[in-house]
Amino acid sequence: MDESAATMAATSIAERLGEVRERIAQAAAGSGRDPSAVCLIAVSKTKSTEQIRAAYDAGQRDFGENYVQELTSKAAELGGLPGLRWHLIGHVQTNKARRVVEVAHMVHSVDSERVAIELGKRAAAAGRRLPVLIEVNIGEEGSKTGASRVAVRDLLQVVQAQPGLEAAGLMTVPPYELDARQTAPYFERLARLRDELGGPQQLRELSMGMSHDFEVAIAHGATMVRVGTAIFGSR
Numbered sequence: 001m002d003e004s005a006a007t008m009a010a011t012s013i014a015e016r017l018g019e020v021r022e023r024i025a026q027a028a029a030g031s032g033r034d035p036s037a038v039c040l041i042a043v044s045k046t047k048s049t050e051q052i053r054a055a056y057d058a059g060q061r062d063f064g065e066n067y068v069q070e071l072t073s074k075a076a077e078l079g080g081l082p083g084l085r086w087h088l089i090g091h092v093q094t095n096k097a098r099r100v101v102e103v104a105h106m107v108h109s110v111d112s113e114r115v116a117i118e119l120g121k122r123a124a125a126a127g128r129r130l131p132v133l134i135e136v137n138i139g140e141e142g143s144k145t146g147a148s149r150v151a152v153r154d155l156l157q158v159v160q161a162q163p164g165l166e167a168a169g170l171m172t173v174p175p176y177e178l179d180a181r182q183t184a185p186y187f188e189r190l191a192r193l194r195d196e197l198g199g200p201q202q203l204r205e206l207s208m209g210m211s212h213d214f215e216v217a218i219a220h221g222a223t224m225v226r227v228g229t230a231i232f233g234s235r
């Protein structure tokens with residue numbers, strides 16, 4: 001990319017980021033919530049470090065990646081940017097838990113006791129308390145990832161028993177083919193499950209909502225929305 005093309009691309013990322021922030025603020029206000037109670041996570045998978053940098057320069061600090069390998073190489077390249085926080089939102093392979101603990105601010109996708117125990121062990125060894133979310137397969141049928149609703153209670157206890165982990169909340173990914181209206185019941189169910197598990201005092205974060213349905217998720221109580229395409233363009 002020549003310089004003017006790079007500048008143009010950076011401008012459009014900044015503009016789209018501004019639009020997404022505006023939509024978040026409106027969705028929050030529309031349900032009587034404070035916009036600052038919703039954290040925007042810019043999902044940068046497959047996107048270059050230049051594009052991430054453009055979003056950072058426009059004030060974005062929280063970024064989400066799906067793959068540990070991609071996360072660690074981007075984190076190494078962008079290591080000097082103050083305040084940048086990486087969120088791992090994809091499946092954790094237990095053999096990569098140590099790397100995850102080194103770079104991730106938060107892990108959204110703890111879906112098994114094995115993963116919880118391994119992350120807990122590595123985090124404790126590194127002297128940190130890693131905030132994690134339990135990924136719930138709220139639809140049971142359509143979505144392929146996440147712990148089943150019945151397994152969540154036991155998994156939560158395992159997470160809470162790890163001194164290296166903080167059980168910070170719940171996350172879900174509805175089946176991707178559903179439109180915004182159809183995903184609403186999934187968000188409702190995740191919010192209800194959080195209430196059954198002790199409410200926001202116990203589990204403060206609800207990570208739900210993507211480019212096509214983050215406003216619906218905010219209406220149902222999302223505290224974190226994971227938005228890729230609407231900021232960086234299609235993948």
Ligand SMILES: *Cc1c(COP(=O)(O)O)cnc(C)c1O
Pocket residue numbers: 043045066089090173210211212226227228229230
């Ligand atoms: C890719 C991805 C996102 C972002 O999806 P968009 O539709 O691009 O906003 C959010 N959450 C997870 C778990 C993802 O894998």
